[in-house]
Amino acid sequence: MSDTPVLDVRALSVEFPGRHGTLTALDGISLSIQPGEILGVVGESGAGKSMTGLAVQGLLEPPGHIAGGEVHLAGRRIDRLSDRDMEKVRGAEIGAIFQDPLTSLNPLFSVGQQLIETIRQHLDLGRREARQRAVELLAEVGIPAPDERVDHYPHQFSGGMRQRVVIALALAARPKLIIADEPTTALDVSIQAQITALLRRLCDDHGTAVMLVTHDMGVIAETADRVAVMYAGRLVEIGPVVEVIGNPQHPYTAGLMGSIPELGARKPMLTQIDGSMPRLDSIPRGCAFNPRCPHVMEKCRTDRPELVVSGSGASACWLNDKEDVA
Numbered sequence: 344m345s346d347t348p349v350l351d352v353r354a355l356s357v358e359f360p361g362r363h364g365t366l367t368a369l370d371g372i373s374l375s376i377q378p379g380e381i382l383g384v385v386g387e388s389g390a391g392k393s394m395t396g397l398a399v400q401g402l403l404e405p406p407g408h409i410a411g412g413e414v415h416l417a418g419r420r421i422d423r424l425s426d427r428d429m430e431k432v433r434g435a436e437i438g439a440i441f442q443d444p445l446t447s448l449n450p451l452f453s454v455g456q457q458l459i460e461t462i463r464q465h466l467d468l469g470r471r472e473a474r475q476r477a478v479e480l481l482a483e484v485g486i487p488a489p490d491e492r493v494d495h496y497p498h499q500f501s502g503g504m505r506q507r508v509v510i511a512l513a514l515a516a517r518p519k520l521i522i523a524d525e526p527t528t529a530l531d532v533s534i535q536a537q538i539t540a541l542l543r544r545l546c547d548d549h550g551t552a553v554m555l556v557t558h559d560m561g562v563i564a565e566t567a568d569r570v571a572v573m574y575a576g577r578l579v580e581i582g583p584v585v586e587v588i589g590n591p592q593h594p595y596t597a598g599l600m601g602s603i604p605e606l607g608a609r610k611p612m613l614t615q616i617d618g619s620m621p622r623l624d625s626i627p628r629g630c631a632f633n634p635r636c637p638h639v640m641e642k643c644r645t646d647r648p649e650l651v652v653s654g655s656g657a658s659a660c661w662l663n664d665k666e667d668v669a
């Protein structure tokens with residue numbers, strides 16, 4: 344079925360039991376990504392962006408665990424698989440790209456050895472074909488002279504080229520979904536755009552779905568199709584990038600927009616958000632954003648707004664509650 348999303352996350356909650364009670368790190372997150380689509384995930388530090396990616400990949404650090412909800416990959420439920428089956432899903436069906444390319448690369452092996460090992464783990468190819476495929480992958484991610492570079496070691500590449508190698512590695516098994524967590528944060532600004540353009544092209548060429556986690560609204564504006572905005576472990580707004588950026592429905596999203604310099608300059612009425620994200624052990628009642636919200640109402644301090652669909656997007660804010668306005 345072509346309209347089955349590659350990733351379908353339904354009411355996902357993640358908890359960390361601790362000595363002083365249970366912390367809710369993710370609280371009812373629902374989102375989906377279609378084939379060939381890039382979903383940006385934004386929010387300030389601690390919003391739960393990385394946690395969402397880790398939960399989807401079954402990589403939560405115990406005692407952290409999925410406490411509710413479901414994760415479906417291409418129509419198959421994956422949140423209840425055994426560790427062994429989940430390991431097969433990672434690598435084969437989900438590719439991961441992290442902020443620091445060196446966490447994904449082993450300094451002791453050439454990039455070719457690492458690519459070939461991954462390719463042979465997941466695809467039924469002999470050594471020579473796997474090596475050929477490794478060279479093709481390096482070419483595809485824009486590494487010059489790939490048939491020489493395949494025998495080089497990670498330290499022989501620049502930061503940007505290393506991240507390209509990591510992308511090649513993430514693509515090696517032809518995954519349906521790529522989870523990229525701050526893939527350009529550690530790179531020079533001039534290289535960042537090249538890497539995001541590369542992700543965009545790969546997504547278009549192969550129909551790969553991409554979850555692009557970043558705190559940078561500028562990257563989202565340039566790269567993503569839709570964007571999910573997170574705050575204190577909750578989804579506060581989701582929708583097409585153009586709409587969310589041009590006409591944010593949630594005051595938190597509007598505040599984040601003020602942090603894109605170019606767009607901020609054109610929209611002088613947007614201000615920086617005062618205060619900071621609450622810790623997990625002190626998430627306010629009602630709307631978690633209420634202490635920082637310029638439009639806070641009485642209700643926001645007591646009642647939690649649910650995500651309400653309007654048009655092609657959705658937001659969780661009492662301001663958008665039509666019944667209340669009427």
Ligand SMILES: Nc1ncnc2c1ncn2[C@@H]1O[C@H](COP(=O)(O)OP(=O)(O)OP(=O)(O)O)[C@@H](O)[C@H]1O
Pocket residue numbers: 359366368386387388389390391392393394395404407558622623
């Ligand atoms: N192992 C853990 N145990 C308990 N809480 C954790 C653990 N790891 C992360 N957290 C908490 O979960 C919340 C979400 O963290 P997460 O790493 O997803 O944030 P993020 O949005 O990716 O932020 P950043 O932009 O800094 O990467 C934070 O409050 C964090 O302190």
Ligand SMILES: [Mg+2]
Pocket residue numbers: 392393394524
């Ligand atoms: Mg993170």
